[in-house]
């Protein structure tokens with residue numbers, strides 16, 4: 001029997017596969033099992049439409065056998081089989097190669113990987129681990145049994161056999177000799193094979209079976225008998241394919257814990273199916289705790305990807321927006337190519353469509369939880385709220401629409417978390433802006449002198465206690481057309497015209513004093529003025545428009561911080577406070593010390609450290625001495 005040469009492009013692909021730098025050689029098993037599963041599907045389908053074919057679906061199986069001595073791994077199915085012609089067509093050429101334009105010059109190894117991904121190496125992937133591949137097959141349609149044999153590059157031979165084989169196909173891989181970098185022998189170990197089936201083909205809907213030695217022992221631990229038993233390696237029915245009404249919480253929990261190595265139940269399960277222009281099943285989980293490595297580079301975000309129950313890829317980040325990277329789970333879509341490579345994920349249109357559906361789904365589930373299961377949502381938010389905030393702030397707010405409704409902040413009203421939507425909904429009619437202030441803690445924010453007037457007006461203030469909060473607000477800048485306004489920055493615009501007039505008048509009265517104070521603090525502040533926000537407290541510090549006091553603190557803590565990035569500070573005095581009269585009576589030469597004391601107090605209130613704490617102490621002591629005279 002003459003040896004046939006592969007067509008040029010097949011040859012080229014084979015060459016790539018055989019000398020592949022493709023690191024995932026183990027996927028050959030997935031490919032062969034998936035082919036076997038397809039063959040079983042086809043046989044079953046034929047039996048449905050052709051009365052002359054009698055098939056019991058229960059008997060359809062895939063068998064894996066190993067002969068360690070011969071170094072062969074055999075995968076047998078009793079599916080549709082192939083005629084001689086079909087073998088030639090299917091295995092002799094790349095079936096779909098006509099439409100592919102082979103790149104003539106492969107510039108780098110990366111491209112090589114891409115090509116393997118694009119071409120659906122399928123059957124040929126066997127050559128990654130075998131130096132010879134044989135196929136024995138009998139078509140369900142009748143005709144002679146066929147034998148195919150190839151050592152790869154130098155072509156293949158196909159011949160008809162005299163004997164009649166059972167219907168189906170048997171693929172025999174002659175596993176390569178072990179090499180320095182690659183121990184091919186592991187593909188002859190039942191442990192490895194079991195692991196690979198579990199990993200890649202657990203949800204194949206036919207049993208994948210392998211003979212296993214079962215030993216029995218006596219009391220002394222001596223083997224008394226050893227028998228071979230046929231074991232099914234896969235669990236067959238993917239949980240995500242089962243109807244939601246058949247599934248209990250325990251089913252989901254068990255699956256989640258086993259699959260995603262968590263010892264706790266997920267906080268939320270999202271099981272969703274979509275049929276239409278794009279079809280998929282997705283099973284998503286929100287963990288009930290923050291993974292210990294969540295904020296490290298080690299954490300692997302992304303979903304598992306399946307196509308028709310066959311595992312394709314782990315950690316497909318493209319399926320989940322960064323802000324939802326805490327979501328674990330998987331997607332199974334018949335619309336995806338089995339041979340999609342990680343490099344192709346970013347460009348895959350189907351995948352993008354799935355990702356956008358998932359994004360909407362996760363958001364609507366979270367919003368639902370926020371509205372109907374507040375306690376649970378707040379628990380979730382405690383775990384992953386920070387991630388939502390980072391997501392809002394990232395890429396100049398590109399994801400704001402997705403995320404802004406999911407954010408919560410503590411309100412001055414009851415010190416409870418409130419969403420922006422809730423805040424806006426309960427704003428009094430005359431309130432134009434969303435007030436906020438940043439600080440170390442809710443307690444500290446709540447005691448800030450600058451909040452007095454705003455609270456008096458009956459307006460709520462949001463307390464921002466995470467470093468990222470200010471950045472989130474400055475990126476958002478408004479919510480539902482209500483601008484954000486820091487209560488300790490710029491002009492609050494709360495005063496009526498009369499109040500403004502009165503303040504102007506008072507400022508005129510105190511012009512000399514304010515001038516002296518300003519002169520004394522000229523290196524520290526850009527202005528000293530009478531306040532429109534203080535009611536009972538004597539003094540406070542505010543920032544002019546631009547960088548806020550809190551932002552200055554956060555920026556200063558960053559590595560390589562530019563120490564010149566500072567808020568423009570303004571010292572504000574309460575014109576109604578008795579202190580004003582006291583100050584008016586102070587000798588001009590003492591005003592300098594008083595100014596410094598006032599400024600230092602304001603700094604302390606804001607949580608800044610004093611530039612000269614010893615000077616502060618001495619001045620305060622002097623003041624006490626003066627007061628006792």
Ligand code: ADP
Pocket residue numbers: 031035036039077079080081082090091095120121122123124168169
């Ligand atoms: P794909 O599965 O994407 O079509 P493969 O390279 O994996 O590509 O397989 C090529 C073709 O060979 C299949 O489409 C099928 O027609 C045939 N084939 C492969 N394995 C089997 C098998 N076990 N039984 C019957 N036909 C098979």
Ligand code: MG
Pocket residue numbers: 031034035122123
């Ligand atoms: Mg295939």
